[in-house]
Amino acid sequence: MRFGIFFEMSTPRPFSSATDHLVYHNSLEQARLADELGFDWVWCVEHHFLEEYSHSSAPEVVLAAVAAQTRRIRVGHGAVVCVPEMNHPIRVAERAAVLDIISEGRLEFGTARSSTWTELGGFGVDPDDTKKTWDEFVRVLPRMWADEPFAYQGRCFSMPERNVLPKPVQKPHPPMWVTVTSPGTELDAAARGLGCLGVAATTYAEQERRTKEYHRRIRSCDPVGAMVNDQVTTLNFLYCHEDPGVAARTGMGLVGLFGLNNAHLLWTREAYPTRAYQSLGNLAPGGGSDRSSPGDPRGIPEGIGVGDPDRIVGVIQRWADIGVTGINFLINASEVIPQAEVLASLRLFASEVMPKFPDKVPPHAAVDPPC
Amino acid sequence: MLSGTASLDALAARAPVMPSLEPEPAVFEDTEVLQAAFEMSYASRGAGLPPGLHPTTPPLMVVLVWRVPGGQWGPFTLCQARISCRSGVRPRGFVAACVTDSEQAATALSSGWGFPCRVGSVRLERAYDCVSLDAGPALGLTGLDPDPLHPGDVQYTVTTTLAHTPRGLRLVQVEPEYDLRRVERVRPRMDHFAPDRWAAPGLDPRHPVTATIGVGTLSIPRLRYVSRPEVPAFEGTEAV
Numbered sequence: 001m002r003f004g005i006f007f008e009m010s011t012p013r014p015f016s017s018a019t020d021h022l023v024y025h026n027s028l029e030q031a032r033l034a035d036e037l038g039f040d041w042v043w044c045v046e047h048h049f050l051e052e053y054s055h056s057s058a059p060e061v062v063l064a065a066v067a068a069q070t071r072r073i074r075v076g077h078g079a080v081v082c083v084p085e086m087n088h089p090i091r092v093a094e095r096a097a098v099l100d101i102i103s104e105g106r107l108e109f110g111t112a113r114s115s116t117w118t119e120l121g122g123f124g125v126d127p128d129d130t131k132k133t134w135d136e137f138v139r140v141l142p143r144m145w146a147d148e149p150f151a152y153q154g155r156c157f158s159m160p161e162r163n164v165l166p167k168p169v170q171k172p173h174p175p176m177w178v179t180v181t182s183p184g185t186e187l188d189a190a191a192r193g194l195g196c197l198g199v200a201a202t203t204y205a206e207q208e209r210r211t212k213e214y215h216r217r218i219r220s221c222d223p224v225g226a227m228v229n230d231q232v233t234t235l236n237f238l239y240c241h242e243d244p245g246v247a248a249r250t251g252m253g254l255v256g257l258f259g260l261n262n263a264h265l266l267w268t269r270e271a272y273p274t275r276a277y278q279s280l281g282n283l284a285p286g287g288g289s290d291r292s293s294p295g296d297p298r299g300i301p302e303g304i305g306v307g308d309p310d311r312i313v314g315v316i317q318r319w320a321d322i323g324v325t326g327i328n329f330l331i332n333a334s335e336v337i338p339q340a341e342v343l344a345s346l347r348l349f350a351s352e353v354m355p356k357f358p359d360k361v362p363p364h365a366a367v368d369p370p371c
Numbered sequence: 372m373l374s375g376t377a378s379l380d381a382l383a384a385r386a387p388v389m390p391s392l393e394p395e396p397a398v399f400e401d402t403e404v405l406q407a408a409f410e411m412s413y414a415s416r417g418a419g420l421p422p423g424l425h426p427t428t429p430p431l432m433v434v435l436v437w438r439v440p441g442g443q444w445g446p447f448t449l450c451q452a453r454i455s456c457r458s459g460v461r462p463r464g465f466v467a468a469c470v471t472d473s474e475q476a477a478t479a480l481s482s483g484w485g486f487p488c489r490v491g492s493v494r495l496e497r498a499y500d501c502v503s504l505d506a507g508p509a510l511g512l513t514g515l516d517p518d519p520l521h522p523g524d525v526q527y528t529v530t531t532t533l534a535h536t537p538r539g540l541r542l543v544q545v546e547p548e549y550d551l552r553r554v555e556r557v558r559p560r561m562d563h564f565a566p567d568r569w570a571a572p573g574l575d576p577r578h579p580v581t582a583t584i585g586v587g588t589l590s591i592p593r594l595r596y597v598s599r600p601e602v603p604a605f606e607g608t609e610a611v
Contacts, residue, residue: 052372117580118428118429261372263457263461264425264427264428264460266455269524270462270528272408272581273526273554274520275521278524292461293610294463294598294604294608295604295608
């Protein structure tokens with residue numbers, strides 16, 4: 001089992017330069033501590049225009065700072081929105097390669113296509129096209145990182161022969177992932193030999209079903225890159241405290257606020273009916289029917305990493321038993337937990353929980369490049 | 372988190388009276404349903420919503436039309452101007468104003484479910500390659516280039532109205548059900564919109580997003596929840 005921390009850069013109102021500064025620099029301090037404590041990953045999302053929920057519009061800059069301030073932890077570019085209106089694929093390949101160089105080969109490369117109308121509409125993206133462009137991106141990026149020169153005639157972009165520079169440090173290229181929100185995306189990941197970067201809260205039973213399907217399908221995958229990444233991670237919350245009551249109060253405050261911020265996003269499907277977005281893409285815990293009582297918060301899902309160390313060990317063991325190979329933790333939202341308490345929670349987790357889960361995940365399997 | 376900033380007194384002055392919270396459910400076959408979404412200006416965020424609801428970003432106005440060929444209230448066409456919002460964590464469409472061409476439907480929808488209906492001209496017409504909505508000087512809208520879509524791909528957000536109920540002024544959760552057999556997506560064009568004609572704050576449609584036109588069965592069931600409009604849903608929700 002591997003562990004990561006996951007930055008959304010959620011920011012409380014009223015917005016100000018000082019508030020954004022606080023959120024970003026607290027996150028950098030958390031990344032430095034996570035590095036010292038032995039966490040495996042620090043992930044930073046890409047979002048645009050999502051007031052309060054996520055001010056993380058330039059994750060590659062954040063991760064460059066993380067890379068410069070840490071020594072061991074891997075930097076997760078997770079995930080790059082693979083639509084050309086937001087990120088031209090050449091620029092994506094270039095930025096990722098530089099980040100791999102700056103981090104001394106510690107890049108994990110996540111891919112996504114965005115879930116909100118707020119973002120897609122802001123960039124003038126047709127939601128019908130995002131799955132297609134994502135598929136095109138994940139197939140050409142490994143070639144851009146390897147081929148000298150590279151040329152391409154495609155649907156969302158084309159280019160004559162050029163040498164896309166620099167090339168990544170990791171060979172054949174950094175591990176690639178797909179964010180998985182909607183049911184079924186895990187199969188898209190598996191079919192392409194990509195890691196499953198879960199970003200939606202699920203139940204144990206649902207995750208077990210998805211993980212089994214993923215592992216069944218990836219055995220016969222046609223990898224888009226020169227390696228298969230068969231890791232399955234989930235997203236969770238973390239607040240660890242010796243006193244279970246304190247842990248529950250503080251941790252559930254984090255879960256509740258994050259869920260509230262998340263529920264207030266304008267999901268693509270709500271504004272723009274399309275078969276390309278089959279679910280609301282909701283990352284908030286619990287889901288629940290739109291027809292439910294508005295007075296009910298979304299339910300607290302099972303398997304949440306909130307509690308004293310013993311409880312969290314039990315929760316993680318359950319995730320491990322169903323085949324999850326890594327858990328990424330949201331450790332704060334809108335600064336609802338004071339920074340000192342966030343850091344204390346990380347320290348306690350590292351000293352009391354992490355040693356119970358020695359890393360047994362094999363290195364990524366290199367394969368022959370696809371034809 | 373943002374909340375509605377409309378004056379509750381002003382909204383209450385326009386809210387209909389519901390003598391009870393137990394309307395008889397209504398079912399209408401072969402109903403045409405037009406739904407068109409327009410982004411509004413950030414300046415209008417929350418301006419049309421009571422404090423108990425939360426605006427989306429960007430703020431979204433949805434024009435929702437039902438053309439009912441017949442049934443217990445006779446034929447009618449209803450045009451709602453809705454503001455997308457959240458009640459607690461649930462997505463909702465707050466009915467800022469609506470117009471219908473049937474006195475009987477206006478009475479039933481106002482007294483039964485709290486729709487702030489006024490009676491006026493509203494016509495929905497379907498041609499081979501477009502659909503047009505004419506609500507007089509208040510609103511004119513065209514939907515172009517129909518493209519078939521699976522009915523399951525369309526989301527109809529649960530409705531919230533504001534009404535004077537036996538429990539006092541309440542947000543009323545109305546949960547119409549749509550069993551559509553055909554849906555097409557169309558490209559919306561707002562031909563004209565006169566905010567003053569709607570007499571509702573916060574309606575400021577600017578940027579067209581998309582629209583759908585469908586046909587099928589519309590059901591308006593019993594009420595299950597109301598909530599106090601001055602406080603968030605977590606504090607103010609009551610079961611019916």
